[in-house]
Amino acid sequence: MNKTITYSGMLWLLAAQFVVMLPFTLYLPWWLIPIMVASVIWRLRVLKGYSAQPNALVKTLLVAMGVGGLVLSGLPFPSLDLMLAVLLLGFAFKSLEVVQLRDGVIVIFLGYLLVALHFLYTQEILAGAYGLLGMTILTGALIGIQPAVTVLNPFETVRSHLKLATLMVLQAIPLMLIIFFLAPRLPPLWSLPMMPGQTKTGISERMTPGDIADLTRSTELAFRATFKNTRPPQAQLYWRGLTLNYFDGKTWQQLPEDYDFINFKNQVKGEYALFNKNFELRGDPIEYEALYVPSGQPWLFTLTPTLNVEGDVIRAADYRVMANTITQSPALIKASSYPQTIRDTKLTHTMRHLASQLPQGSDPRTHELAQRWWRESGQNVERYIKLILHHFRTQEFYYTLSPPLLGDQNTIDAFLFDSRKGFCSHYAGSFVFLMRAVGIPARVVVGYQGGKWNEQGNYLAVYQYDAHAWVEVWQPETGWVEYDPTTAVAPSRVTEGSDAFLAQEEGLLRQSFRAVQNNLPWLSSLSQQLDALQYQWQRWVVGYDHDTQANVLRKWLGDFSITTLTLVILSVFVALGVLWGIWLGLWRKPRLTLEQSLMHELDQILAKKGFKREPAQTVGDFAQQVSSKQADLGKLLQQFAQHFESLCYNPMANKADTTQQLKRLLKQLKKAPITQLGRKIAPLKPSRISEG
Numbered sequence: 001m002n003k004t005i006t007y008s009g010m011l012w013l014l015a016a017q018f019v020v021m022l023p024f025t026l027y028l029p030w031w032l033i034p035i036m037v038a039s040v041i042w043r044l045r046v047l048k049g050y051s052a053q054p055n056a057l058v059k060t061l062l063v064a065m066g067v068g069g070l071v072l073s074g075l076p077f078p079s080l081d082l083m084l085a086v087l088l089l090g091f092a093f094k095s096l097e098v099v100q101l102r103d104g105v106i107v108i109f110l111g112y113l114l115v116a117l118h119f120l121y122t123q124e125i126l127a128g129a130y131g132l133l134g135m136t137i138l139t140g141a142l143i144g145i146q147p148a149v150t151v152l153n154p155f156e157t158v159r160s161h162l163k164l165a166t167l168m169v170l171q172a173i174p175l176m177l178i179i180f181f182l183a184p185r186l187p188p189l190w191s192l193p194m195m196p197g198q199t200k201t202g203i204s205e206r207m208t209p210g211d212i213a214d215l216t217r218s219t220e221l222a223f224r225a226t227f228k229n230t231r232p233p234q235a236q237l238y239w240r241g242l243t244l245n246y247f248d249g250k251t252w253q254q255l256p257e258d259y260d261f262i263n264f265k266n267q268v269k270g271e272y273a274l275f276n277k278n279f280e281l282r283g284d285p286i287e288y289e290a291l292y293v294p295s296g297q298p299w300l301f302t303l304t305p306t307l308n309v310e311g312d313v314i315r316a317a318d319y320r321v322m323a324n325t326i327t328q329s330p331a332l333i334k335a336s337s338y339p340q341t342i343r344d345t346k347l348t349h350t351m352r353h354l355a356s357q358l359p360q361g362s363d364p365r366t367h368e369l370a371q372r373w374w375r376e377s378g379q380n381v382e383r384y385i386k387l388i389l390h391h392f393r394t395q396e397f398y399y400t401l402s403p404p405l406l407g408d409q410n411t412i413d414a415f416l417f418d419s420r421k422g423f424c425s426h427y428a429g430s431f432v433f434l435m436r437a438v439g440i441p442a443r444v445v446v447g448y449q450g451g452k453w454n455e456q457g458n459y460l461a462v463y464q465y466d467a468h469a470w471v472e473v474w475q476p477e478t479g480w481v482e483y484d485p486t487t488a489v490a491p492s493r494v495t496e497g498s499d500a501f502l503a504q505e506e507g508l509l510r511q512s513f514r515a516v517q518n519n520l521p522w523l524s525s526l527s528q529q530l531d532a533l534q535y536q537w538q539r540w541v542v543g544y545d546h547d548t549q550a551n552v553l554r555k556w557l558g559d560f561s562i563t564t565l566t567l568v569i570l571s572v573f574v575a576l577g578v579l580w581g582i583w584l585g586l587w588r589k590p591r592l593t594l595e596q597s598l599m600h601e602l603d604q605i606l607a608k609k610g611f612k613r614e615p616a617q618t619v620g621d622f623a624q625q626v627s628s629k630q631a632d633l634g635k636l637l638q639q640f641a642q643h644f645e646s647l648c649y650n651p652m653a654n655k656a657d658t659t660q661q662l663k664r665l666l667k668q669l670k671k672a673p674i675t676q677l678g679r680k681i682a683p684l685k686p687s688r689i690s691e692g
Helices: 007-026 032-048 056-072 080-097 101-120 125-144 154-182 211-215 261-270 349-354 364-376 381-394 411-419 424-436 498-502 509-519 521-542 546-557 562-584 594-608 619-627 631-649 655-671
Strands: 221-227 238-244 286-292 306-310 313-315 321-323 331-337 442-449 452-454 459-463 467-475 479-483
Touching (some): 007 080, 007 125, 007 154, 101 125, 154 562, 286 521, 364 381, 452 521, 594 655, 631 655
Antiparallel strands (some): 221 286, 306 331, 313 321, 442 467, 452 459, 467 479
């Protein structure tokens, strides 16, 4: 460990550090890699004698400049990003003081840690493959920094190190698989909280006109869903996420007060909990399984009403399903929805108040319009709703991702009477306002509508651009009933999916790529196959939690106990050890080298002729003794000794020709006659170590 790292060892460290740090540039400051490269180049110049080793003052200044750069990068404090950036900065600067072997080992072990930490940002299948590549390069660097004497050229040396490193990583895979499948899936002892400033994706708990329109410009995945039986029609795929009740004149939100996640969860479990008496179960269920990508939020999106759920979730009185914790890893649920169920024919005072609230004195023109339509409908709810939808359908209303600004006051008036251009949030918000203006309880629901069916994987992929808002209206006879005012303006958005509408929008980069996919069927098929592979990775590798493990083991072992599982694990480890021992040849007789094999055959031939060579006696010495008694036999032995010594000690000799000569002499020795059978030749005192 006190030996100095060579020039080639530093090159190995440079390659390993570059491979480890490269994927972090997608999330952290990119200039950390140039710092690492500059540090290694400085160290290489020191080894060449072109530069001096940096002293303590220079190192202190460099560290201060690096920390200052991190501060100027705007990383929030405290945050996971900042902690990892500091670790990467130290990883880069460590190259400046790599002198001895122990320094290089520290760098490599830190690299192993960083490979694991990268999975905090992404757990996709490509990240897993890149992690294996990083492990292999780091292991190759661990081999490359060791002092060694070799006659290989640089290219052969690199290939040899990479081959050995790959073999070592492959040898670890069986043990990795056993631990993955059989080790108990315990909950983490600690977790990193969502720091201020860290990214949250997907639908938020507030809706201001234009928010969902901005979200639909994102091609990020929200979740994937598979169905046990027939997939429901596109027009029925309303994935409920949040219910927005409170309106302040511009923004819709869940409740009048703002709660953090813990307090909101307590509110849901207490005052807004779902009870079986709230609904009347009807019809056949839609059974499905949904796998959600990490969003940094607790919202899960389910078909309304989802009444049976398997997973760590909370069900609320508004029929939403939310995770019990912030989703920082893929979340899987199995659920059943009953679309024909009648919900809440009786409303509590709290729920009625939430579904009827309007800001005082806002939007007078809309209030006047609502009163006029209410009188025209004869105060019949169904006719009143038809009047509103007919107005949206027949007047010059437009569905667009780029609606004009509505100001901060009387936004409903500005939309219904002035701009008449909006997205689903505009139509849903104005519809609910018109209902509440005449005393009919109503609320906004936000989530996703539709999704893209993957033929290769037989699942539905729902993306952020599928974000949608619709409404629910309450009546004593029917309870909550869904309405989507968007269908009055852009029916293709619901019946054909978001692509049908978004394809008409100009200036969307992702639409040009989707157009290429549509024009090239093979590209679309390849994209679906890759996405299906990613889904299987998320479902069975990243999403392999305690419940999934229990189901898999129950399928393999039946009703297993801890004792059964322990015996299985021990049996697997014993079997693996035996197979490993067989592969290493621990129970196999040692294989003889070519030289040992030739000497063994010679001793057998001489033994049959009555001669015995002592183990410490060379062939040349033995040939001289035999020559005094058997001249012809001794002459053949002397020729054998000359060729054998050439095979062992002459690097310029032709190994193949020399071997052929030795085998020819063995045949001649085998046929050579002798006159004194069984005579034991007393050996001389050996003068050198035997080749055998």
